[in-house]
Amino acid sequence: MKKLLHxxxxxxxxxxxxxxNWNYLPxxxxxxxxxxxxxxxxxxVHVVSDDGxxxxxxxxxxxxxxxxxxxxxxxxxxxxxxxxxxxxVGGNGNILKTGxxxxxxNTINxxxxxxxxxxxxxAQNSIWVVGDNGTVLHSIDxxxxxxxxxxxxxxxxxxxxxxxxxxxxxVGDNGTxxxxxxxxxxxxxxxxxxxxxxxxxxxxxxxxYLLSGYANSFFSDYGFSGIEIxxxxxxxxxxxxxxxxxxxxxxxxxxxxxDLGYMVASDALLCDCCYVYIDKTIxxxxxxxxxxxxxxxxxxxxxxVGYADIIFPxxxxxxxxxxxxxxxxxxxxxxxxxxNKSGVFTIYPNPTVNSKFNLQIDISDFEGISxxxxxxxxxxxxxxxxxxxxxxxxxxxxxxxxxxINLLKNRNIVGNHKLILR
Numbered sequence: 001m002k003k004l005l006h007x008x009x010x011x012x013x014x015x016x017x018x019x020x021n022w023n024y025l026p027x028x029x030x031x032x033x034x035x036x037x038x039x040x041x042x043x044x045v046h047v048v049s050d051d052g053x054x055x056x057x058x059x060x061x062x063x064x065x066x067x068x069x070x071x072x073x074x075x076x077x078x079x080x081x082x083x084x085x086x087x088x089v090g091g092n093g094n095i096l097k098t099g100x101x102x103x104x105x106n107t108i109n110x111x112x113x114x115x116x117x118x119x120x121x122x123a124q125n126s127i128w129v130v131g132d133n134g135t136v137l138h139s140i141d142x143x144x145x146x147x148x149x150x151x152x153x154x155x156x157x158x159x160x161x162x163x164x165x166x167x168x169x170x171v172g173d174n175g176t177x178x179x180x181x182x183x184x185x186x187x188x189x190x191x192x193x194x195x196x197x198x199x200x201x202x203x204x205x206x207x208x209y210l211l212s213g214y215a216n217s218f219f220s221d222y223g224f225s226g227i228e229i230x231x232x233x234x235x236x237x238x239x240x241x242x243x244x245x246x247x248x249x250x251x252x253x254x255x256x257x258x259d260l261g262y263m264v265a266s267d268a269l270l271c272d273c274c275y276v277y278i279d280k281t282i283x284x285x286x287x288x289x290x291x292x293x294x295x296x297x298x299x300x301x302x303x304x305v306g307y308a309d310i311i312f313p314x315x316x317x318x319x320x321x322x323x324x325x326x327x328x329x330x331x332x333x334x335x336x337x338x339x340n341k342s343g344v345f346t347i348y349p350n351p352t353v354n355s356k357f358n359l360q361i362d363i364s365d366f367e368g369i370s371x372x373x374x375x376x377x378x379x380x381x382x383x384x385x386x387x388x389x390x391x392x393x394x395x396x397x398x399x400x401x402x403x404x405i406n407l408l409k410n411r412n413i414v415g416n417h418k419l420i421l422r
Contacts (some may be wrong), residue, residue, distance in 0.1 A: 004246045022292040022329040025061035026410045036078040037315035037321040048078045048088040056102045062327050069105035081121040089116035089129050097143050108143045122162035127321035131171055163203045171198035190235050199224035205258035206233045213249050223306025225249030229285050231249050246277050252307040259284050266308040266322050274301035345407050351420035355395040368410040373403050
């Protein structure tokens with residue numbers, strides 16, 4: 001099916017398939033290439049982005065509040081200890097903490113200048129942080145002080161997760177896998193068939209799932225390309241399967257239980273194509289099906305190259321951070337039903353001459369409505385945000401040919417027409 005869809009993309013520049021009603025939330029994050037998303041529940045969601053800019057919603061993403069910490073660093077992960085106490089980790093040993101639910105964030109001393117990549121909470125006031133060159137930090141007083149353990153490995157460490165207060169895992173480059181069953185008092189290295197980098201892990205049942213592939217931890221190029229998934233329920237025998245559906249590998253994975261899981265890929269390629277994949281499994285990763293698939297050209301790209309963060313606060317609701325955008329399932333974009341009625345979006349005359357045409361939109365709510373016009377190569381050549389029911393559009397300095405008009409509601413495409421200029 002995807003080969004046929006790829007041909008369609010060349011014609012209209014954007015194709016979106018969503019099995020489970022994924023849509024973009026009304027938030028645009030500027031200058032962010034990393035970041036993390038964390039859910040307190042289905043409605044309370046926190047996002048950290050580069051330069052220490054935070055975003056919070058308390059209504060499932062309908063509205064967002066921005067908080068600026070003024071920390072000029074890349075940030076890679078975010079975790080909360082309860083409703084109010086949160087921790088964000090990033091470059092040059094930066095750790096930020098909030099004690100009031102994300103309204104203010106302050107720098108706390110980590111004692112290191114290594115890049116800190118992942119943070120986890122295994123008990124109240126017990127915080128674990130891992131990062132480059134084998135950095136492992138632990139605090140038992142809510143981040144006021146930190147103990148460093150640099151004897152476990154010299155590899156870059158990419159993720160830390162705890163199943164409960166006692167059982168936890170750390171993964172890193174070159175197949176590094178560390179395990180504790182006594183709340184981190186001791187860590188042992190586990191043998192795993194993977195010699196590649198382990199970039200992400202998920203443990204929400206009896207099985208642990210690992211994403212294996214290639215990690216790049218040189219800051220602006222920081223990202224993951226997962227090509228295999230490993231799983232085990234005893235830390236001894238490991239089943240693994242290749243990731244065949246993603247052209248450049250998976251960026252992250254998340255399992256809600258032993259059977260139900262998701263993985264996400266986000267990339268832009270030299271072919272002037274850009275894609276976001278979300279795949280779903282209901283049989284422990286034996287088979288995967290499309291949950292969401294979006295492919296565009298570079299001019300209309302929502303993907304964040306090699307870096308994405310996926311999380312589910314429940315089996316019914318999920319979020320994905322893609323650099324500047326946030327996807328949610330289920331999420332029905334406002335006003336989409338209006339556009340399914342015939343005659344709502346009309347252009348005339350078509351074909352047209354002198355680069356002029358009339359645009360009629362028969363809806364009642366024009367908030368967030370805009371149009372964009374793309375050429376046959378998918379390049380955006382015109383936009384208009386001041387729209388009403390009847391509009392006269394004049395396109396300056398545009399040559400004859402075939403063009404495509406996208407009608408958008410809060411930046412989501414809800415309709416399109418082909419326009420012929422003569």
